[in-house]
Amino acid sequence: MNDTRNTILNRLKAASxxxxxxxxxxxxxxxxxxxxxxxxxxxxxxxxxxxxxxxxTDHSWLMTLQHICRxxxxxxxxxxxxxxxxxxxxxxSANLPSLKYYDNxxxxxxxxxxxxxxxxxxxxxxGIANTGTLILWPDSQEPRLMSLVPPVHIAVIxxxxxxxxxxxxxxxxxxxETELPANMLLISGPSKSAxxxxxxxxxxxxxxxxxxxxx
Amino acid sequence: xxxKYRKQFSNALAQHEVxxxxxxxxxxxxxxxxxxxxxxxxxxxxxxxxxxxxxxxxSKLPQLLEQLEINLQRNGIQVHWADTTEQANQTVLNIMRxxxxxFVIKGKSMVSEEMGLNDFLNTHGxxxxxxxxxxLIIQLAAEKPSHMIxxxxxxxxxxxxxxxxxQFPSIPYTEDISALAQAxxxxxxxxxxxxxxxxTGVNFMIAETGTLCLVENEGNGRMCSTAPPVHIAVSxxxxxxxxxxxVPPLLGILTRSATGQPITTYVNMISSPRKPxxxxxxxxxxxxxxxxxxxxxxxxxxxxxxxxxxxxGACMNHCPIxxxxxxxxxxxxxxxxxxxxxxxxxxxLDSYGELTQASTLCGACQEVCPVxxxxxxxxxxxxxxxxxxxxxxxxxAGSGRRKTEAIIWKIWVWNCIHPGAYNRITSVxxxxxxxxxxxxxxISPWTTARAVPRLPDTTLHERLKALEIDNE
Amino acid sequence: MIKTESRMDFTRASAGPKPDTVYLFGTCLIDLLYxxxxxxxxxxxxxxxxxxxxxxxxxxxxxxxxxxxxRDEALAVARAQLKLFPRxxxxxxxxxxxxxxxxxxxxxxxxxxxxxxxxxxxxxRVYELTEFLTDILKVNLTDLGEPTTVAVHSSCTARREMNVxxxxxxxxxxxxxxxxxxxxxxEECCGFxxxxxxxxxxxxxxxxxxxxxxxxxxxxxxxIGQDCGCLMNIGGALKKQDSQISHVHIxxxxxxxxxxxxx
Numbered sequence: 001m002n003d004t005r006n007t008i009l010n011r012l013k014a015a016s017x018x019x020x021x022x023x024x025x026x027x028x029x030x031x032x033x034x035x036x037x038x039x040x041x042x043x044x045x046x047x048x049x050x051x052x053x054x055x056x057t058d059h060s061w062l063m064t065l066q067h068i069c070r071x072x073x074x075x076x077x078x079x080x081x082x083x084x085x086x087x088x089x090x091x092x093s094a095n096l097p098s099l100k101y102y103d104n105x106x107x108x109x110x111x112x113x114x115x116x117x118x119x120x121x122x123x124x125x126x127g128i129a130n131t132g133t134l135i136l137w138p139d140s141q142e143p144r145l146m147s148l149v150p151p152v153h154i155a156v157i158x159x160x161x162x163x164x165x166x167x168x169x170x171x172x173x174x175x176x177e178t179e180l181p182a183n184m185l186l187i188s189g190p191s192k193s194a195x196x197x198x199x200x201x202x203x204x205x206x207x208x209x210x211x212x213x214x215x
Numbered sequence: 216x217x218x219k220y221r222k223q224f225s226n227a228l229a230q231h232e233v234x235x236x237x238x239x240x241x242x243x244x245x246x247x248x249x250x251x252x253x254x255x256x257x258x259x260x261x262x263x264x265x266x267x268x269x270x271x272x273x274s275k276l277p278q279l280l281e282q283l284e285i286n287l288q289r290n291g292i293q294v295h296w297a298d299t300t301e302q303a304n305q306t307v308l309n310i311m312r313x314x315x316x317x318f319v320i321k322g323k324s325m326v327s328e329e330m331g332l333n334d335f336l337n338t339h340g341x342x343x344x345x346x347x348x349x350x351l352i353i354q355l356a357a358e359k360p361s362h363m364i365x366x367x368x369x370x371x372x373x374x375x376x377x378x379x380x381x382q383f384p385s386i387p388y389t390e391d392i393s394a395l396a397q398a399x400x401x402x403x404x405x406x407x408x409x410x411x412x413x414x415t416g417v418n419f420m421i422a423e424t425g426t427l428c429l430v431e432n433e434g435n436g437r438m439c440s441t442a443p444p445v446h447i448a449v450s451x452x453x454x455x456x457x458x459x460x461x462v463p464p465l466l467g468i469l470t471r472s473a474t475g476q477p478i479t480t481y482v483n484m485i486s487s488p489r490k491p492x493x494x495x496x497x498x499x500x501x502x503x504x505x506x507x508x509x510x511x512x513x514x515x516x517x518x519x520x521x522x523x524x525x526x527x528g529a530c531m532n533h534c535p536i537x538x539x540x541x542x543x544x545x546x547x548x549x550x551x552x553x554x555x556x557x558x559x560x561x562x563x564l565d566s567y568g569e570l571t572q573a574s575t576l577c578g579a580c581q582e583v584c585p586v587x588x589x590x591x592x593x594x595x596x597x598x599x600x601x602x603x604x605x606x607x608x609x610x611x612a613g614s615g616r617r618k619t620e621a622i623i624w625k626i627w628v629w630n631c632i633h634p635g636a637y638n639r640i641t642s643v644x645x646x647x648x649x650x651x652x653x654x655x656x657x658i659s660p661w662t663t664a665r666a667v668p669r670l671p672d673t674t675l676h677e678r679l680k681a682l683e684i685d686n687e
Numbered sequence: 688m689i690k691t692e693s694r695m696d697f698t699r700a701s702a703g704p705k706p707d708t709v710y711l712f713g714t715c716l717i718d719l720l721y722x723x724x725x726x727x728x729x730x731x732x733x734x735x736x737x738x739x740x741x742x743x744x745x746x747x748x749x750x751x752x753x754x755x756x757x758r759d760e761a762l763a764v765a766r767a768q769l770k771l772f773p774r775x776x777x778x779x780x781x782x783x784x785x786x787x788x789x790x791x792x793x794x795x796x797x798x799x800x801x802x803x804x805x806x807x808x809x810x811x812r813v814y815e816l817t818e819f820l821t822d823i824l825k826v827n828l829t830d831l832g833e834p835t836t837v838a839v840h841s842s843c844t845a846r847r848e849m850n851v852x853x854x855x856x857x858x859x860x861x862x863x864x865x866x867x868x869x870x871x872x873x874e875e876c877c878g879f880x881x882x883x884x885x886x887x888x889x890x891x892x893x894x895x896x897x898x899x900x901x902x903x904x905x906x907x908x909x910x911i912g913q914d915c916g917c918l919m920n921i922g923g924a925l926k927k928q929d930s931q932i933s934h935v936h937i938x939x940x941x942x943x944x945x946x947x948x949x950x
Contacts, residue, residue, distance in 0.1 A: 004296045004297065004298050004302060005296040007298060008296055008298060008452065008504075008506045008510055009277050009280065009281065011506075011510040011511075011513070012276050012277035012280070012452075012510050012513055013277045014514070015510070015513050015514035015515075016274070016276070016277055045477065049480070102494060103494075104494065105494045105495070106442075106494055106495040107444075110408050110442075111408060114404060114405075114407070114408040128478075130477065131467075131477045131478035132477070132478075133478055133482075139493070140490070140492040140493045140494060143493060143494045143495040143496070144437075144441045144495050144496050145441055145442065145495045148434055148437050148438065148441065149442075165463065166462075166463035166466065166467070166478075167460065167463040167464070170459055170460065170462075170463065171460075175459055176423070176424070176458070176459050176460070180424055180426060180487075181486065182485065182486060182487045182488065182489060182490055182493065183440075183441065183483065183484070183485050183486075183496060184484040184486070185437075185481065185482070185484070186481070186482035186484075187480065187481060188477075188478045188479070188481075188482075189480050190480070191433055191434040191480060191481075192432050192433065192480055193348045193349075193396055193432055193433045194365070194432070194474065195347070195348040195352070195365060195366070195367055196348070196367070196370075196372055196375055196392045197236075197239065197240065197371060197372055198239075198240045198243040198244060198365065198368070198474075199372075199392050201392050201396045202393075203397070203400065204348055204396050204399065204400055204432075204434065204435070205346065205400060205403065205404075205433045205434040205435040205438055206433065206437065206438075206480070206481070207434070221887065221889060224887065224889055224890055225889045228890070228893050535875050535876050535878070535894055536890055536894075539890055539893045539894060539897075540890060572883065572886045572887055573887060573890065574880070574883070575843070575876045575878060575879065575880025575881075575883045575891075575894075576754060576880060576883075577843035577847070577875075577876035577880070578843055578844075578846075578847035578848060579843070579847070579874070579875070579876065581847070592795075595754065595756070597756075598754070598755060598756030599756040599757075599758050600756070601756055602755075602756045602757065603756070615756075621757075624752055624757045624760045625760070627751070627752065627760065627764075628752070628763050628764055631715075631746040631749075631763075631764040631767065632746070632763055632764060632767040634743070634744035634745070634746055634767075637746045638743070641718060641719050644719065645719070660884075660885060660888030660889075660891075660892075661884065661885070661888065662927075663888070663892060664892040664895060664896060664923075664924050665895065665920065665923030665924045665927050666923045666924075666926035666927045667923070668720050668919050668923060670719065671721075671722050671723070674718050674719060674722055675713045675717055675718040675722035675725040675741075676713075676718060676741075676743060678722050678723075678725070679713075679725065679726065679741045680743065682729070684711075684729050684739050684740075684741050685740075685741060685743060
């Protein structure tokens with residue numbers, strides 16, 4: 001195996017030229033948008049990708065969540081009991097459906113995760129306006145499958161963490177100097193496909209609905 | 216001479232349903248792309264930026280691969296190198312056997328198509344299941360993808376409805392696209408939950424951080440790389456980029472060029488297996504780096520541009536020839552203009568050289584290429600290699616040389632460098648035009664669809680001489 | 688269609704002053720099949736006070752061999768043309784495809800050849816006909832013809848290699864009795880491609896039939912183009928279908944409509 005590696009690399013090195021390339025890679029595409037415009041763009045882009053958006057405040061978001069669960073007739077919601085959001089939900093769970101916690105390795109309850117959970121609530125690491133994107137940074141508290149397996153994904157995002165572009169988010173959040181998570185995610189709508197006649201249909205393998213609460 | 220490919224192309228042209236389906240989808244993809252780049256200046260900038268990123272990465276390819284390997288291994292991802300598709304297949308098989316796995320669920324991967332992985336694993340008693348909707352359709356129909364991005368674009372909903380009904384008799388017959396997608400969802404969900412191994416392709420590999428990027432819309436790529444305990448990623452060695460900052464421009468131009476989307480629903484950036492205390496994600500992640508002729512392409516500075524490709528499919532969407540003959544007629548893993556230059560280089564001009572003739576050099580492919588690959592220039596170069604007497608770069612070079620054709624060109628040269636003879640011949644041809652018209656009428660390939668061009672009574676040389684527009 | 692900045696691009700010789708003499712490179716296709724296009728180009732130039740030199744020993748630019756991979760053969764033929772244009776005056780080519788061959792491909796063809804340097808001298812003086820009429824001569828045309836409608840087919844080389852596809856439109860738009868109609872999929876290739884039409888006749892046929900249909904659907908009276916290869920291809924298909932649409936090169940069309948016939 002090591003031989004193969006060296007054979008390939010040696011072939012490439014033998015061919016590698018000394019030509020120095022014109023480095024135009026640092027072209028800056030930064031824009032100067034007002035924060036209002038950024039938030040508005042984020043909203044319209046996500047909406048055009050079929051996501052539902054709710055506006056809320058630091059105080060009202062729990063009521064918004066209750067409203068969402070009610071209108072969607074959700075029987076349960078998966079969440080993390082460790083995040084500040086999760087703690088607040090648990091403290092105010094009166095008008096919410098049954099709360100489920102991802103407190104076990106997936107191997108112990110995979111089938112019930114796939115078959116029994118109707119929705120998951122997650123926080124986000126930030127947002128990207130020009131593509132209408134949620135940044136998720138899954139960890140031991142909010143594992144990867146939360147935003148993938150349940151048919152409804154409810155995410156909360158702070159407006160102050162919405163960046164103009166992906167490039168700006170990487171810079172502002174210092175990704176290059178941070179240990180990246182096992183699986184960093186950009187999510188820009190519910191799951192979809194256009195594989196048949198290039199006609200869009202939603203909810204193929206991931207969530208059928210993406211609901212975003214902006215605070 | 217009716218060659219293998221000409222027969223194949225004729226057959227493809229006779230399949231009117233496939234041609235209709237292909238054209239319908241392609242027209243939509245063209246429209247979507249056009250709408251995605253409303254600002255010409257922005258497109259020019261983004262394209263220049265993206266081209267520079269790829270050219271930079273390719274120029275440092277061996278160094279970046281070494282850096283990538285170090286960072287992936289530091290992150291806990293196991294790296295395997297494969298010189299050939301046989302080696303890559305064997306590596307997958309070894310991993311499967313190590314985990315005692317007999318089933319693999321797959322996300323969309325053109326490299327796995329290149330490897331012929333499904334057939335290989337099947338012969339070793341391992342079942343493969345495609346989970347991308349388009350790939351699933353292809354697998355159920357026992358066909359090959361006809362497009363890199365939209366693998367089943369040659370099939371319309373009625374054909375897919377019949378296929379699903381045959382394969383899943385328990386599901387009622389439906390031509391509703393949403394219902395068909397839901398049927399696939401129900402069928403695959405159980406397999407995502409139980410598969411011991413998931414396999415995907417890769418869109419970009421980031422050397423700086425040791426990260427694998429996967430873009431997709433359905434969520435099946437995430438499923439395959441997250442739900443099973445083992446994830447195998449397969450990639451060509453050329454997919455590396457230098458740093459994280461290189462990803463946003465490439466990602467943006469990739470999705471907009473491919474389908475006109477500002478971004479795909481999911482961008483999945485995998486940097487390690489499950490970390491301690493984490494509750495999901497595969498405990499083992501493997502990356503197989505496949506060469507399969509790429510380092511040979513790399514050795515030629517002109518042909519090297521082929522490796523800049525980010526597999527967006529825009530060249531095929533805008534190719535008039537692809538539009539008419541469809542993807543299957545190419546009989547390659549990757550069809551369309553990029554396939555026309557890539558496949559003969561990978562697999563030899565002796566088998567695939569004639570593909571280089573499947574181009575009018577109209578330049579539509581290069582015009583939309585997000586990383587400015589000069590496809591017509593490389594086609595021209597490969598045509599040269601195909602008929603060249605001595606050649607070095609591409610395997611099967613010289614295999615297309617035919618004695619009669621070479622003699623015709625020799626005569627043509629003699630005629631063109633002897634103006635006296637040239638002028639006499641053209642003059643005779645026009646003055647005896649009744650006869651020449653009759654001869655021309657016999658060139659059947661031209662005249663099946665076109666009237667014979669009628670010769671004038673005198674040439675331009677003669678007319679201008681008569682007007683005394685002459686040498687000074 | 689998005690026009691792109693491609694690697695095929697090159698800096699066009701800056702629009703200089705109006706020359707008093709130019710060379711005409713007639714192209715082999717015009718020589719043999721469409722001589723009146725060449726004659727019309729001469730008339731158009733002379734009317735603007737520009738003398739024309741037509742070296743009688745010119746033949747072909749070498750493109751057919753170059754595009755077929757026969758580079759040595761293309762080189763031999765191209766080299767024979769190079770010597771024909773010694774004076775430092777523009778060389779006008781009434782075909783974007785042949786102009787592109789010289790302008791874009793000669794530098795590659797002559798790379799590392801002893802006469803490489805002399806190529807650039809020629810390359811920098813090459814203009815496609817419609818480019819020269821608009822950018823250098825800045826012609827003002829007065830239409831003397833009856834009202835008519837035309838469909839335009841700009842060649843792929845005019846569009847993507849020489850980047851001059853808009854010049855034919857602006858020339859036609861000067862003619863007040865001419866209505867120009869854009870066919871569907873105007874930017875798509877007609878399927879000629881030189882030897883492509885011979886080597887892959889089945890695909891070429893499918894392409895030209897689609898193109899001919901798009902032209903027919905415009906209901907125009909004439910098909911106009913700046914490249915005789917495309918015109919011969921599409922025009923031949925139209926004729927085979929007994930279409931009423933005739934085809935004519937832009938030079939011939941412009942001259943016919945703008946000069947007073949001698950009594």
